[in-house]
Amino acid sequence: EDQVTQSPEALRLQEGESSSLNCSYTVSGLRGLFWYRQDPGKGPEFLFTLYSAGEEKEKERLKATLTKKESFLHITAPKPEDSATYLCAVGKTSNYQLIWGAGTKLIIKP
Amino acid sequence: NAGVTQTPKFQVLKTGQSMTLQCAQDMNHNSMYWYRQDPGMGLRLIYYSASEGTTDKGEVPNGYNVSRLNKREFSLRLESAAPSQTSVYFCASSVGVTATQYFGPGTRLLVL
Numbered sequence: 226e227d228q229v230t231q232s233p234e235a236l237r238l239q240e241g242e243s244s245s246l247n248c249s250y251t252v253s254g255l256r257g258l259f260w261y262r263q264d265p266g267k268g269p270e271f272l273f274t275l276y277s278a279g280e281e282k283e284k285e286r287l288k289a290t291l292t293k294k295e296s297f298l299h300i301t302a303p304k305p306e307d308s309a310t311y312l313c314a315v316g317k318t319s320n321y322q323l324i325w326g327a328g329t330k331l332i333i334k335p
Numbered sequence: 336n337a338g339v340t341q342t343p344k345f346q347v348l349k350t351g352q353s354m355t356l357q358c359a360q361d362m363n364h365n366s367m368y369w370y371r372q373d374p375g376m377g378l379r380l381i382y383y384s385a386s387e388g389t390t391d392k393g394e395v396p397n398g399y400n401v402s403r404l405n406k407r408e409f410s411l412r413l414e415s416a417a418p419s420q421t422s423v424y425f426c427a428s429s430v431g432v433t434a435t436q437y438f439g440p441g442t443r444l445l446v447l
Contacts, residue, residue: 229377256433257433259435259436261438266441267440267441268339268425268427268438268439268440268441269378269425269438270438271435271436271437274435312377312378314377314378316433321383321385321432321433322380322383322393322394323378323380323436324377325377325378325379326377327375327376327377328377
């Protein structure tokens with residue numbers, strides 16, 4: 226069964242304390258893996274797309290990496306404004322639908 | 336550019352009432368989507384429209400209908416609302432069905 230699992234469910238960090246969020250997936254035929262950020266009461270905001278194992282993308286304090294079974298979102302020296310829920314989704318080659326994880330709620334304390 | 340807009344922002348319905356959620360995009364995208372988001376669960380696709388004139392069921396279509404009014408607009412209708420449809424509804428659009436999806440701000444629906 227196709228599945229996307231994000232861990233941890235919630236993560237509290239001090240400002241400046243680097244860490245990683247995990248998105249593990251089991252799908253047959255990966256078309257792409259998408260990372261989004263969602264602030265409370267808002268819609269998801271696109272961050273990155275990764276297409277193949279070994280690919281990496283960076284944006285400010287965020288860096289996304291991809292292996293054949295999982296993706297990591299590394300956050301370096303986070304600031305309070307990085308607090309949000311981070312969602313990952315996987316697209317399959319066999320259809321157009323995305324399979325979404327439940328998200329990781331990240332809280333950065335000043 | 337406003338991107339993807341949704342109306343209303345918030346709605347309260349009684350069981351059995353009907354309503355239509357509106358979505359519009361100004362990015363000249365071909366594909367549009369309706370999702371629901373419930374606590375502790377990933378986004379679930381209700382319906383999508385790959386291009387103007389076509390609509391297809393997603394993962395959870397029961398109790399909903401959609402209309403792709405034109406290239407810009409995609410509406411979601413609840414004919415007879417049920418408490419199980421209490422959720423946050425998001426509309427999204429993309430250049431094509433395999434491209435990155437961009438989301439609207441959401442409609443929060445409470446069915447009593």
